[in-house]
Amino acid sequence: MEIVRIIAGVDSLLSVQYEDNEDSEFDILFDKWNNVEFLYAFFKEHQRDLRKGSIPQAIEKTLKDAEQLENKLLDVAEGKIKLQTIFKPLSNSTYRLKPYQKSKAYGTVHRSWLRVYAIRIHEDLFVITGGAIKLTQTMQERQHTQEQLDRLRRVRDYLKGQGFSDDDLENLEAI
Amino acid sequence: MNKKKKIEDFIANIEDDNGQWLEKARYRRANRGWLRKSQKIAIRVLSVLDEKDMQQKELAEAMEVSPQQVSKIVKGKQNLTLQTISKLEQVLGISLIEVPRQSYTKKVEVKKTAKATYDKKSEQ
Numbered sequence: 352m353e354i355v356r357i358i359a360g361v362d363s364l365l366s367v368q369y370e371d372n373e374d375s376e377f378d379i380l381f382d383k384w385n386n387v388e389f390l391y392a393f394f395k396e397h398q399r400d401l402r403k404g405s406i407p408q409a410i411e412k413t414l415k416d417a418e419q420l421e422n423k424l425l426d427v428a429e430g431k432i433k434l435q436t437i438f439k440p441l442s443n444s445t446y447r448l449k450p451y452q453k454s455k456a457y458g459t460v461h462r463s464w465l466r467v468y469a470i471r472i473h474e475d476l477f478v479i480t481g482g483a484i485k486l487t488q489t490m491q492e493r494q495h496t497q498e499q500l501d502r503l504r505r506v507r508d509y510l511k512g513q514g515f516s517d518d519d520l521e522n523l524e525a526i
Numbered sequence: 527m528n529k530k531k532k533i534e535d536f537i538a539n540i541e542d543d544n545g546q547w548l549e550k551a552r553y554r555r556a557n558r559g560w561l562r563k564s565q566k567i568a569i570r571v572l573s574v575l576d577e578k579d580m581q582q583k584e585l586a587e588a589m590e591v592s593p594q595q596v597s598k599i600v601k602g603k604q605n606l607t608l609q610t611i612s613k614l615e616q617v618l619g620i621s622l623i624e625v626p627r628q629s630y631t632k633k634v635e636v637k638k639t640a641k642a643t644y645d646k647k648s649e650q
Contacts, residue, residue, distance in 0.1 A: 355543040362537050366547075378547040385554060385561075387568035387602035395576075407569045414565055414602075418558070421551050428548055473533060514532050 352509055354478055358428045366479040367506055380467065380482040384417035393484060400486035400493070413484060416463040434477050438469060441503075468499050470506055472515060480506045560605055567611070567622050568602030574618050575600075588617040 353368045355375050366377035374382070383389045390413055394406045401409055426432045467482040480502045483495055490496035554561060575585060586596040591613075598604045599614070615622050 354540055356540050357543055358548050359542045362540075365540060366543065368543065374546055375543045378543065378550070381547060381551065385565075385603070387565050387572065388597070388600045391569070391572045391576075391600075407573055410569050411566075414562075418554075422555065425548075425551050425555060428551075472536075476533070476537075513536055515536075 352505070354509075357479075361428060363434050363475045364424075364427060364477060364479070367481070367502070375479075376481045377467075377479040380479075381417065381421055384413060384465065384482075384484075387414075390414070397484075397486055397493070413465065416465045420463070420465055420467070433475060435475060438471065438477065441468070466499075468503055470503065470510065472510060478506060478510070561603070563623075564604055564606060565602035567606065567614070568600050570620065570622060571614060571618065572600050574620055578618075585617065589613045 352370070354365050355368045356362065357364045357366050357375060357377055364377075366375035368375040372379065387410060390410045391406060394401065394409045398406065404412075420437075423432070423437050427434050427437070464485050465482065466485050467479060469477040469479045471477050481499050483490075483499045485496055487493050487496065490500050571585075574580075575582065582596045582600065583593050586593040589596070589610075591610075595610075599606065599610070611622050614620075
């Protein structure tokens with residue numbers, strides 16, 4: 352596992368990149384969410400989780416949500432907005448962002464099912480671990496979202512291996 | 527270790543991913559218009575293939591194109607030519623694009639003298 356900078360000169364947006372992939376997880380994520388063939392296969396497999404609407408409708412919704420989310424992230428890349436404005440705590444019962452907190456970016460369309468997962472290690476420093484199309488209430492209910500939870504844990508462990516610890520939390524926030 | 531230094535060291539060891547996402551995202555934003563149309567066509571093609579229980583390979587053979595080209599079409603990232611769209615329509619027996627008929631509101635007046643001249647000539 353490697354952590355890479357997604358935008359040259361911008362240290363706030365980092366991503367995980369695995370050895371067997373040429374691209375970062377962040378790059379792979381948006382490639383998938385803009386790939387109709389991938390989305391068709393995904394919704395065919397998870398059709399039972401679609402409460403209403405057909406597979407074509409689900410794909411169109413995903414493409415639209417991905418477009419809006421990507422535009423927001425482009426605004427971050429171009430310095431128009433800060434990442435903090437699009438990330439929220441992963442746990443619904445958590446109200447305040449803290450260092451090391453597992454975070455998720457929401458699609459900007461109401462009831463978007465797109466999720467970008469990240470670990471925040473400083474006020475404006477996020478490491479993207481991956482993302483998912485979340486169709487169920489909890490991440491544990493489906494294998495592809497459970498895998499994202501596992502990834503979050505692995506990246507968190509990796510960061511600890513890089514010298515960060517839970518004791519750093521407040522101090523990192525102060526920098 | 528000083529905690530500020532820890533972050534600085536962490537950042538210092540991070541390499542760029544060569545801006546791959548940024549480049550792609552900007553391309554998608556700049557080409558959104560035709561990409562949306564390409565995506566809609568891909569959705570329709572995949573739905574019809576599914577309904578007909580037809581493989582992409584069979585579609586490629588019927589269209590006399592490579593399987594790689596069909597693979598690009600169904601991803602919704604291909605800037606399709608009218609020729610390719612027509613082939614898809616013909617092979618799948620569906621309509622993918624239609625140009626809406628324009629309603630003309632401007633009236634064209636035909637002068638009586640001109641009509642008279644025409645009538646006279648046509649009688650000869």
